[in-house]
Amino acid sequence: MVAGMVLALNGDEAAAYAVKQCKPDVIAAYPITPQTIIVERLSEFVADGELDAEFISAESEHSALSACIGASAMGARTYTATASQGLALMYEMLFVASSFRLPIVMSVANRALNSPLNIWNDMSDTMGARDCGWIQIYNENAQEVYDFTIQAFRIAEDHGVLLPVMVCHDGFIVSHSTEGVETLSDSEVDSFLPPRDPVYPLDVERPVTIGCVGVPEYYPEIKYQQEVATKKSISKIKEIMNEFNEDFGRNYGIIEEYRMEDAEVAILTIGSASGTAKDAVDEMRTEGKPVGLLKLRLFRPLPVKDLRKALSDVKVVGVVDRHISFGALGGALNMEVRAALYEMKDRPHVMGFPTGLGGRDIRVEHFIKIADELLKIAERDMLEEDYRVVGCRGPGCIGP
Amino acid sequence: MALKSLPLHEYLSPGHRLCAGCGEGVTIRQILKAFDEPPIICNATSCLEVSTTPFPYTAWRTPWIHPAFECTGAVAAGIEAAQKALIRKGRKKKWNVVLGLAGDGGTYDIGLQALSGALERGHKFIYVCYTNDAYMNTGIQRSGATPKAAWTTTSPAGRVIPGKTEWQKDLMKIVVAHDIPYAATVSASYPMDLQRKMRKTIQADGPAFILALSPCPRGWRTPPHLTIELGRLAVQTCMFPLYEVENGQYRVTMKPKRKLPVEYYLRPQGRFRHLFTPKTRQDIISEIQAHVDKKWEELQRLEQLT
């Protein structure tokens, strides 16, 4: 492949191609649908001598992330990729990676969790891992996957951040859909992403103990330090995103607005659903309905202030989650957006719409139904339900 | 090689909080004396890990990382791979030995998969399993390494069931089945044998494995001064034979002049007390003896065969 050109890549290939250009030292991964193409491509790059990295074919995702932890602690640039059950199996080590402040980058091709077994898309995997201390970036298409995989290394390794980053894209919908991706040249990537400069690597000359016993007298201090670092990373992430925008003519933000001018109700999406939602908004707008769209790119750390600012003028927000948080208020995104807006003086109503579960199509008409529901709430100025599942047959749901 | 020739360095400093008379303290000190410069250590959750690193103290004078319980093989693999890549790319000058340390719980049970994966992939690292035959860190629960009939808090010597009902897992066979360059058993009661074997692990071109018996006064219900004696008795009764498997070749490195009855090993230990009181359970003792005899003969056959 020639660099610095428009290449026909699917989401997985875009991730693999970006990773190759970022020159990781160690890749440790385990294959799982729909992430498989990423590890296959990277194996090929290594086998063909196009990428000088150690590729560890781990015997499980737990070991894949464990190996990444060892490699990253040595000071290596380290990458892994997974999905669904694989991420669930990594759960324990996710906390360890972030608590050690190791700048590991991981692609996740979002996929539903068992049971029943389902290889198709939803976000049960990464939403369930939202409190593991990783930065989470959600992408709409292969172009974004490419651009944010490169930025992820830069963000993770920045000395003002030093946190692991999950770069998420929807399984199959993005991972397996080919589109034209505008790539950067290798030298452009090199200039944007300098080699990693590790802070306290495992080094015989300067022995360090990593992973002590945190007795109650110290545990809160160590954890609060991590919380402050995670919160503070938002401004760094914005800074790096702006630099990328300027260098390469992109226009990314941690939240993106679409036709939000004079909007009375807003749909808030994450990931690939945003594209379909835009079409729905366009349709509503031609009918003169005041509907806008917000696309959240950065879910961890949660950009609370930006959310408040972006939603300060609407009457109702419909939050489209792609998973269910059982027995709570729909999905995690809905709950967190509600919580973020709660202390606003004229806060909007917030209703959740968990949808697209296990690969169920989300179509334009779904979003139109959601928007109509939001307009009704605006008129009543009252919320009757905390959430309603969209794309499911039967009473109480908006289906099919 | 004599004791006097061993280095003075203490890569595990005094001031660690292992119990008085803990076999792990002796074993790890001796293991580290095989090194001329500090290895990079990856430690599993265990008594050793907990007792050596209560923040803000560390007893380690080596680079040391403890991520979790079951991942030692995988983390060591990552450290090894990173070194390879960094050296190749000129970002690290020298190779350092990678040493994985884990107890029996972290190896026989929960860490077996990660160990197997790392052995199969052939990473160049040393894995030392220090076994005290049970989950001592959580308060003496049975593991795959617990010997038959031993009392633990989850294999109690009850009125009906006399301690653990299953035989100890033969971990060495599992490890050897990976066809790695070197695997051996060691006991700190035989320090020169241990040194010789550790030096071989450092030379090995690929994964090397050490199984070290590490008596535990608290869990074995034994007086602390008997730690070294118990290691000796384990070897002399052939309950824990000392041998090595070098490129598939078995060699017993310590053949007892007179093989002692297993009773010599069992009787001093409180965890086997129910075999001797209120009445002697000769049936169980004989069963253990027969098992040990069978395994010992098998080992000698393997030595002849390979």
Add this chain to the structure above:
Amino acid sequence: MKTWDEVPFAGYILEPGNAESYKTGDWRSRQKPVLSQEKCTFCLLCWIYCPDGAIVRKEDAVEIDYYHCKGCGICSYECPSGAIRMKSELEET
């Protein structure tokens, strides 16, 4: 005690072997090892068997480091020359 902005990065411990300053000698409850230099043959068995590195190896002698010795009695039990006796903590040495 250190505040969150003073504790080292991510709870890493940056002073290798600083546990040495921690006194485990307090753990001895009843007995302590007492060494007779006359009887000692400098075979170094006590040194290699001590779990705590509390037998200090000098040029041609060994010494007991009471700041760290936990009084387990291994050294005394293993010394082939009877050069180390366990004595009551209260006894004068």
